[in-house]
Amino acid sequence: MTAEERSAELAIETRGLTKTFGHQVAVNGIDLAVPRGAVFGFLGPNGSGKTTTIRMLLGLAAATSGQARVLGRDMPRSLREVLPLVGALIEGPAFYPFLSGAANLHRLDTADRDAPSRTRAARVHLALERVGLTQAAGKKVRAYSLGMKQRLGIANALLAPRELLVLDEPTNGLDPQGTREVRALVRLLAAGGTTVFVSSHLLGEVEQMCTHAAVMSAGRLVAQGTLDELRRSGTSRVQVRTPDAEAARRVLAGLGLAAEDAGRPAAADAADGLVTAVLAVHPGGPDLAGGPVYAAGLQESLASGRAPKPEEIVCALVAAGVRVRGFAVLGSSLEDRFVALTGEGFDVAQ
Numbered sequence: 001m002t003a004e005e006r007s008a009e010l011a012i013e014t015r016g017l018t019k020t021f022g023h024q025v026a027v028n029g030i031d032l033a034v035p036r037g038a039v040f041g042f043l044g045p046n047g048s049g050k051t052t053t054i055r056m057l058l059g060l061a062a063a064t065s066g067q068a069r070v071l072g073r074d075m076p077r078s079l080r081e082v083l084p085l086v087g088a089l090i091e092g093p094a095f096y097p098f099l100s101g102a103a104n105l106h107r108l109d110t111a112d113r114d115a116p117s118r119t120r121a122a123r124v125h126l127a128l129e130r131v132g133l134t135q136a137a138g139k140k141v142r143a144y145s146l147g148m149k150q151r152l153g154i155a156n157a158l159l160a161p162r163e164l165l166v167l168d169e170p171t172n173g174l175d176p177q178g179t180r181e182v183r184a185l186v187r188l189l190a191a192g193g194t195t196v197f198v199s200s201h202l203l204g205e206v207e208q209m210c211t212h213a214a215v216m217s218a219g220r221l222v223a224q225g226t227l228d229e230l231r232r233s234g235t236s237r238v239q240v241r242t243p244d245a246e247a248a249r250r251v252l253a254g255l256g257l258a259a260e261d262a263g264r265p266a267a268a269d270a271a272d273g274l275v276t277a278v279l280a281v282h283p284g285g286p287d288l289a290g291g292p293v294y295a296a297g298l299q300e301s302l303a304s305g306r307a308p309k310p311e312e313i314v315c316a317l318v319a320a321g322v323r324v325r326g327f328a329v330l331g332s333s334l335e336d337r338f339v340a341l342t343g344e345g346f347d348v349a350q
């Protein structure tokens with residue numbers, strides 16, 4: 001695939017995108033690659049640079065250096081052609097509380113110079129229908145729940161057909177019911193073929209909604225890929241349950257696997273011990289970010305598999321007379337990965 005073909009498959013692509021505020025580097029040379037059709041979670045703790053990145057992508061802030069392409073066109077040079085194809089929800093739009101949801105959308109649609117007035121009513125109706133607010137269309141916004149207001153914000157982003165939706169922390173401040181509604185709506189929109197770029201500081205949320213994710217930490221992009229790729233890019237371990245722990249450790253060491261710890265499984269024979277060893281540390285994280293080929297480096301390193309295969313480990317254990325009563329290959333969870341990548345207490349609350 002040529003570089004141009006690869007670019008054409010990306011809804012968002014940045015190279016070395018950087019934003020500084022005085023001496024502070026808010027976004028530090030990031031290379032984002034968001035495939036078309038993805039639900040892409042832009043994950044990072046508060047203050048890691050997500051909103052600043054989104055503002056640059058939408059032409060709301062100028063980059064200090066680097067390039068950004070949105071829907072295959074250079075930004076901000078092609079702002080006028082690109083923006084009509086992008087629906088955005090940033091920091092929640094301001095609605096008039098004394099007007100109904102429908103009346104608010106009418107007002108906002110009027111402000112769009114490219115939106116024909118003749119079809120306005122139909123557009124507003126369709127947008128409200130898509131977010132499930134038809135029943136509440138005539139209700140004053142001051143009587144809306146936070147979740148309903150957020151859905152109205154998404155309806156506003158959907159007033160025209162969009163190729164890309166950019167949502168900045170769409171569930172922030174919502175109660176569990178509102179959160180569920182917005183997450184379900186994001187999945188629904190994505191199922192219709194729209195690329196969704198959604199920022200969040202909640203790992204659980206990204207795991208539920210997204211096909212892909214990128215992780216920001218202190219202005220840097222420290223990993224990106226499909227959720228599976230990110231999971232696989234951690235450290236895997238093998239775990240052996242055996243009454244012959246010492247012998248198992250020697251065999252593992254002979255295969256180049258350092259046994260980490262020994263314990264006792266909760267509900268096992270009192271004589272059994274658990275031996276855990278690092279199987280392979282797969283590259284990922286910082287190596288993944290910045291590569292011009294989307295996540296390919298990770299795929300190759302996984303395919304080349306220099307670590308012994310699980311069946312070879314079992315064979316060696318059995319051949320050495322180790323009584324193997326349990327054997328497992330343990331992957332790292334996304335949570336382990338993200339805590340390791342961001343190096344700070346990641347908010348994993350739902």
Ligand SMILES: Nc1ncnc2c1ncn2[C@@H]1O[C@H](COP(=O)(O)OP(=O)(O)OP(=O)(O)O)[C@@H](O)[C@H]1O
Nearest residue numbers: 021024026044045046047048049050051052053201
């Ligand atoms: N206009 C500004 N002037 C000065 N500093 C800013 C400005 N906007 C953002 N910053 C700083 O840049 C850093 C990144 O902020 P940003 O809002 O992009 O992070 P974020 O990941 O979106 O966090 P949050 O989830 O809290 O919004 C922060 O340290 C912030 O204080």
